[in-house]
Amino acid sequence: MTSPDWFRALTALTLLAIDPAGLKGLTIRARPGPARQTLEDELKILPLPLRRIHPGLSDTQLFGGLNVAASLAEGRMIRDAGLADTPSALVLPMAERTPPGLAARLAQLLDAQTGHALLLLDEGAEPEEAAPACLTERLAFHVDLSQVPHAEARPLLPAPADIDAARARLPNVTLRPDDAETLVALAARFGIASLRAPLLAQRAALALAALDARAETTDDDLRHAAELVYPARATMIPEQPDAPEPQPDETPDTQTDSHTTSDLTDIPDDLIVEAIAALLPPDLLTQLEKRARASRAAQGSGAGTKRTGNRRGRPLPSRPGRPDGRARIDIIATLRAAAPWQPLRREARPDGPRLIIHPADIRLRRYEDRSDRLVIFTVDASGSAAMARMAEAKGAIELMLAQAYAKRDQVALIAFRGEGAEILLSPTRSLVQAKRQLAGLPGGGGTPLASGLRAALDLTDLARTRGLSPALALLTDGRANIALDGTPGRATAASDAEAMARRLSHLGLSSVVIDTAARPGRDGTLLAGWLNAQYLALPRADARHLAAATDAALTG
Numbered sequence: 001m002t003s004p005d006w007f008r009a010l011t012a013l014t015l016l017a018i019d020p021a022g023l024k025g026l027t028i029r030a031r032p033g034p035a036r037q038t039l040e041d042e043l044k045i046l047p048l049p050l051r052r053i054h055p056g057l058s059d060t061q062l063f064g065g066l067n068v069a070a071s072l073a074e075g076r077m078i079r080d081a082g083l084a085d086t087p088s089a090l091v092l093p094m095a096e097r098t099p100p101g102l103a104a105r106l107a108q109l110l111d112a113q114t115g116h117a118l119l120l121l122d123e124g125a126e127p128e129e130a131a132p133a134c135l136t137e138r139l140a141f142h143v144d145l146s147q148v149p150h151a152e153a154r155p156l157l158p159a160p161a162d163i164d165a166a167r168a169r170l171p172n173v174t175l176r177p178d179d180a181e182t183l184v185a186l187a188a189r190f191g192i193a194s195l196r197a198p199l200l201a202q203r204a205a206l207a208l209a210a211l212d213a214r215a216e217t218t219d220d221d222l223r224h225a226a227e228l229v230y231p232a233r234a235t236m237i238p239e240q241p242d243a244p245e246p247q248p249d250e251t252p253d254t255q256t257d258s259h260t261t262s263d264l265t266d267i268p269d270d271l272i273v274e275a276i277a278a279l280l281p282p283d284l285l286t287q288l289e290k291r292a293r294a295s296r297a298a299q300g301s302g303a304g305t306k307r308t309g310n311r312r313g314r315p316l317p318s319r320p321g322r323p324d325g326r327a328r329i330d331i332i333a334t335l336r337a338a339a340p341w342q343p344l345r346r347e348a349r350p351d352g353p354r355l356i357i358h359p360a361d362i363r364l365r366r367y368e369d370r371s372d373r374l375v376i377f378t379v380d381a382s383g384s385a386a387m388a389r390m391a392e393a394k395g396a397i398e399l400m401l402a403q404a405y406a407k408r409d410q411v412a413l414i415a416f417r418g419e420g421a422e423i424l425l426s427p428t429r430s431l432v433q434a435k436r437q438l439a440g441l442p443g444g445g446g447t448p449l450a451s452g453l454r455a456a457l458d459l460t461d462l463a464r465t466r467g468l469s470p471a472l473a474l475l476t477d478g479r480a481n482i483a484l485d486g487t488p489g490r491a492t493a494a495s496d497a498e499a500m501a502r503r504l505s506h507l508g509l510s511s512v513v514i515d516t517a518a519r520p521g522r523d524g525t526l527l528a529g530w531l532n533a534q535y536l537a538l539p540r541a542d543a544r545h546l547a548a549a550t551d552a553a554l555t556g
Contacts, residue, residue, distance in 0.1 A: 003152045005144055009039055012141035012228055014158055015207040016117065017045045018166045020089065022203040023140035024110050025118035027095070027131055027232070030145035032123065035153035039145065040091075040121075042155050045163060048089040048117055055097045059325030062105055068323045069359035075352070087115030095120035095131035103132035110138045129465060140200040142232035158211070170210040175202060175217050186226055189273060191236035201229040223272045231279040238273055318363035333363035373409045374427050374468040375400070378456045380476035380516060381417040382447040394438055400473065401434050410468065412459055413437055416452030418445035419486035423455060427463065446488060449480035449527075450496035457504055472504065472511035472533070478523030501530035512536060 009028070016023050030036040043050055059065065064082030071078045083090065090106070092098065098106075109116055118139060122131045136142060145153075157163075183198040183205075204225035205217045318330040320337075338361040345356040377397055401411055411434055413425035424437045456472055463470040480493035484500070504511070511533035515524030520537035528535035 003148045006035070006148045006152055006154075008228060009143040009145060009148075010042075010155075010157055011224075012143055013039065013042060013045070014163065014211065015204055015228070016141065017047065017163050018207040018210060019170060019203055020046055020048055020117040021087075021113070021115045023117075023200060023207070025089075025120070025139040025141075027120040027122055027136050027139055027142040028145060029122040029124070029130075029142070030148075031125070033145075034150040035145045035148040036121070038153040038155060042157060043089065043091070043119065045157060045160060046089045046117065047167070048087055048115075050091055051083055051088045052091045052093070053083065055092070055094055055099060055102060057102055059105065061324070062102075062109070063325075065325060068329070068362065072357050072359050072362075084109050084114065084116070089117045089119060091119045091121065093121040093123070095122045095135070096124040096129045098132050098135070100132065103134050107134045107138060110135075126462065126465070136232070137194060137196060140204055141228055162211070165213075166207070166210040169213065170206060173206045173209045173215060173217070175206065179205065179217055179222060182222060183226065186272065186276075187230060187233075189238040190230055190234040190276065192230060192233045193235075194233070197229055197233050201225045204228055223275060226272060227276055227279060230276050234276075234280055237277060237280060314368045316366040316368050318365055320360065320362065321364035322359070323362065323364070327364040330363040330365045334361055337361045337363060371467050371469045373407075374412060374463045374470045375409055376412045376414065376456050376459055376463075376470055376472050377401075378414045378416070378421075378452050378472065378474045378476075379441065380447060380449070380452070381415045381441055381443045383417075383444045394441070397438055397473075397475070398435060401438075414452060414455045414459065415441055416448050416455070417443065418448070419451075419482055420448055421451040421455040423459065427459075427466075427468070446482040447476070447480050448482035448484075448486070448493070449476060449478070450484040450493065450500045451482070451486075452476070453497060453500035453504060454484065457500065457507075460504070460507060460509060470509050472509060472531075473514065474511065474527075474531070474533070475514045475516050476524075476527070477515060477517035478513070478527040479517070497527070498530050501527060505530065505532040 012026055016026055028036060028039060053062075060067075060080055060082065062082050063084050064080050067078045067080045070080075092106075106118060110118060118135065120131045120135060120139065124130050130136075158166075180198065180202060183201045184195070187197050187201075201222075202225075205221040208221040208224055209215075209217045318333040321327060323329055334357065335355075338355070338357045341358075341361075342356065345358075346352065346354075349356060377400070379397065408429065410427045410429055411425070412423065412427045413434060414421055415424050416422070424441065425434055428434065452474075456474070460470045460472070480497045481488060481490050483489055483492040484496040511531050513524055513528040513531060513533050513535050515535065515537045517524065524537070525535055
């Protein structure tokens, strides 16, 4: 038995082989594995040469352009050809890492109608890790192979001769008069605002009819095309239409308005709507919210890790390099490097230009920027901590939150007590929201230290995928008594806490352990050693001094 997801993937690939220029391409969401590899092997049925590209692709490699180094060496203008000059199927692995600039250029290439197709290999692990929306919107199909077993991933595609025949029949296949209106109304019921989706569904329906050797589309073609194109674009689950009410006699104008309104709900067959709705992910609205939140994440100019770029930040000394369409040439530095050699070069080339510049003279601009820092406050809210210094710990956290806000850092808040941990505040710059969560922080129960560390570990991984530099401020007495699985027991709890702390230490992030015990001692220092973190004792300083020391420890 073939998996429905695998069947949809094979159908999408078959239609793309029939009309690659019209359907634009395919998004394949799956980590590297046997199922994805089997589908990649079948890409050879596409009638276009396959070109594998990288998210770091430069403008010169994509569109071609002036080769500055070769032009300077030859003394004449030399232009490099780009991938865009020849229609091809561009295969982009790690599509979720595509920078916005490259995504915009690939979208421009698809809009130019030059016969290219694009295949995105989306390897994102979380809903917010996805290929750029400006690209997926332009591609007809989106398939998810993450749940397809290897045994069911069999290459059951039509024969190449059948695909060639369908491609030859495609220009003569036509839509019925109402097909376009039906597809648009169907898209509206699923909250799809872009007209690209109905247009792509039309092309898919035509390709299906051509594959079955028919001269005109049918209702089955529309249903099948909508099932392939619409589910990945849906933003709402369609509501069931209300039962029709008896229509009183109205004036002609009113009758016309009611007819126009009912068109949007009456034209699509309810069976088609139900078939598409069955393909929607169960957590559709949650995924949309997470993607929107990820798109709003800040990307730079913060207090986190240093990174070198060529667009913004603090200027650094220029370095020799080769222009590739992304880096900017430092004209002054280039002339300064070439100036000492001009007399010798003029003697060697008496008929050359007055200023002779070699490729080795070119200097490129460099800048240093800092990623945003995320300070993860992980607070022990157990009974022992609440009885000891919880009020003072809250005061210290509020001061540290204020400092983080002043530096435009992002903050997150995790509390652990009872049998587990909870993220009370997702990464944010809202100081008011953070204070509100902190004021309502309850106390009591056991000390599930390992669960708190695991929550901090998960949040650290997520922050790094968003380009943030995480730092950890852990407030606890270090006396764990609840294991990772929620069962009581000091020995198991300490073992689990040590394992999670050592995993965090391997990440190499800045961290500090603030001992909130009434009598700080061995537990806190031991935990700081596992984490490779700095150790501070709360009773030895007031909240203001403690906040300043914590900030110094995290800044390093």
